[in-house]
Amino acid sequence: MQEQLGFDFGAMPKKLVRVTPSKLSTWADCPRRFRMAYVDRPTPPRGGAWAHNTLGAVVHNALKALFDLPAERRTPEQAVAQLHRQWKNDGFRDAEQAAVYRGRAEGWVRDYVGGLDTSIEPLGIERWVSTPTARIVAEGRVDRIDLREGELVIVDYKTGRHALSADDARGSQALALYALAARRTLRKPCRRVELHHLPTGAVAVWEHTDESLARHVSRAEEAADEIGLAADTLAAGGDPEILYPPRTGNQCTWCDFRRSCPEGQQAAPTLDPWALLAP
Template sequence: MQGQLGFDSMPRKLIKVTPSRLGVWADCPRRFRMTYVDRPTPPRGGPWAHSTLGAVVHNALRALFDLPVAKRTPETAAALVGTHWKDDGFADQDQAAVFRDRAAGWVHDYVKDQDVTDDPVGLERWVSAPVGTIVAEGRVDRIDHRDGELVIIDYKTGRHALTTDDARGSQALALYVLAARRTLRRPCTKVELHHLPTGTVAAWEHTEESLARHLTRAEETADEFQLAIDTAKAGGDPEVLFPPNPGRQCAWCDFRRNCAEGQSAGPQLDPWAMLSP
């Protein structure tokens, strides 16, 4: 009877995928388990200054685009950095003040040099859509509408300037394209990385072939972590299914205190160590 019903041909359950999940699995399966599987979640480490800095810049720019066009001035943008500022992760108030002023300068110059008069289609917009064997989803910093197409924009505040290769190779941006075009029902092929510290924009226009390559990689990774999750639920050994991947990334892992291999990989970084000099 079961064979007649054809259970083997039943629709496969789609795997929910975010760029973060894919990145964490590639980085370290044990960290993936602690982040997404273990309940309750193991205690995390404290805040990182570079993460605080990035969040403040993102929040300031989002608040700017919520204002009427006439109020989207460089001076207002810089002031919004102060409004959203936090000292979390910095060595002390003096260091925090230096980077607060630096971030205000980045945002000021960005608004001065970029056209901010058009209202975005989305700000911190959650997009989600079934594509292939996965549900691609995530929160996009900004979605513009230009020349009849959506443009995916990701703000960056890291140390290094970004290139066209970074935009082309970003799996996160490619998945956002796939999800946004289904969620918002408009054409979408273009992605941009806006690097605030240098004021540069790295852009790429995807083809269906390049998007398919990113999708295939995401599907393969999703299959890997879902198999590990399902096997663990069936009684498999989590230590075998989610092995540690010791390396330099252990120095800033949020779960370092719960991982002997990570602690042995090297000393822990100070919370402000990943800021630009």
């Protein structure tokens, strides 16, 4: 009809693919895992809780709850109290082991909060941010967004057993996409990203440039193109086993969908749910 009236609008613009760092990471790790997590309906049954994930989630939730309090109540003691309120024993061997790691986590949050200026109000706590690029909409939830000297700073809490470096901050696609999305959502410049490793108290920092952010976006767009092509081909009748092949390796040990993946079961041994805790 539009052509009959003399209008030529050209081809319809390609729909932007919505991605989160978690989706991109899952696709890079294993397309089959991506399919089971984001495509298959109903979703295949997931495995049980992992103790190290429980530990990380509790610490994140405790710090969120702390910053929800008025500034004068954000004390190390209150951080520990919030940790106790959030605590779960999911994935731990028994109550005794859970108590040991709860004690460690108490020390982490006490020391961490003791070194913060908690009178400063973050611009975002567990804040959802989003930005379009030429081919994707990158979005996600940021642990904390600070405002320092007129610029946004992305803060990501980590509780893993290994200390982190500036290379980890530089190479993190998630942090780079959060920086871009926060910049657009909050309308302020954002270049600095930080990984706060609570077990060691170390802070890994990277200052992005427009060029380094563009490189991360380019890689994210390439992955999104692959994700979109697989989805379109599947909708056209493609074979899901070919479009979403397993990518096996050590990561199969802790995959949520291990029970539904024979290749993953063969590739790596079964571990106890507490095996990935720091010794």
